[in-house]
Amino acid sequence: DIQMTQSPASLSASLEEIVTITCQASQDIGNYLSWYQQKPGKSPQLLIHSATSLADGVPSRFSGSRSGTQYSLKINRLQVEDTGIYYCLQHYSAPWTFGGGTKLELK
Amino acid sequence: EVQLVESGGSLVQPGGSLKLSCVASGFTFSNYWMDWVRQTPGKSLEWIGEINTDGSKTNYAPSIKDRFTISRDNAKSTLYLQMSNVKSDDTAIYYCTRLGGYFDYWGQGVMVTVSS
Numbered sequence: 001d002i003q004m005t006q007s008p009a010s011l012s013a014s015l016e017e018i019v020t021i022t023c024q025a026s027q028d029i030g031n032y033l034s035w036y037q038q039k040p041g042k043s044p045q046l047l048i049h050s051a052t053s054l055a056d057g058v059p060s061r062f063s064g065s066r067s068g069t070q071y072s073l074k075i076n077r078l079q080v081e082d083t084g085i086y087y088c089l090q091h092y093s094a095p096w097t098f099g100g101g102t103k104l105e106l107k
Numbered sequence: 108e109v110q111l112v113e114s115g116g117s118l119v120q121p122g123g124s125l126k127l128s129c130v131a132s133g134f135t136f137s138n139y140w141m142d143w144v145r146q147t148p149g150k151s152l153e154w155i156g157e158i159n160t161d162g163s164k165t166n167y168a169p170s171i172k173d174r175f176t177i178s179r180d181n182a183k184s185t186l187y188l189q190m191s192n193v194k195s196d197d198t199a200i201y202y203c204t205r206l207g208g209y210f211d212y213w214g215q216g217v218m219v220t221v222s223s
Contacts, residue, residue: 042215045213046209046210046212049208049209087152094154094157097154098151098152100151
């Protein structure tokens with residue numbers, strides 16, 4: 001199985017700050033990586049697909065990047081509504097596997 | 108508007124069975140692979156399995172293989188998850204998701220609690 005190591009596990013940041021979350025894949029997964037945001041009591045919502053493509057309706061302050069087998073989600077100018085838990089997912093090879101999640105809070 | 112609505116969650120005893128349903132609307136259900144994902148309390152997400160567009164092919168996570176069965180009824184735009192011989196570790200919120208290359212839409216989730 002492909003392992004997705006996500007870091008950090010938790011993060012506290014200030015309004016307007018730039019935030020970066022990373023996922024390290026245990027092997028090459030190409031661009032088959034997506035990012036999700038989950039609010040308390042809600043289901044995950046797609047933010048980024050294909051490593052770098054913004055999902056419909058997602059604010060442009062979110063962006064995704066890739067360097068080899070390391071993938072990053074960047075939030076420019078953090079807003080209050082960006083708090084929640086973020087997950088990465090590899091959909092290159094079954095079983096599809098998620099990262100452990102990053103809990104993002106406001107400082 | 109794409110909607111996925113799960114139902115069927117409940118309290119079930121260890122070793123028991125349960126069938127979850129997910130009714131889809133707002134898109135042509137028969138054109139998409141569909142998946143089930145679960146989230147254990149306070150923990151991350153775990154992919155359970157998937158089914159192809161006509162229901163002829165399924166893939167499962169090793170952790171649940173041979174205990175869970177995914178099926179679909181395209182005429183009813185409904186996805187199913189038959190859970191058998193459930194264990195306490197199966198306690199989780201179960202989500203149905205649409206596989207559009209990635210999980211582009213999710214249901215609201217349904218809670219399954221396995222306890223005596």
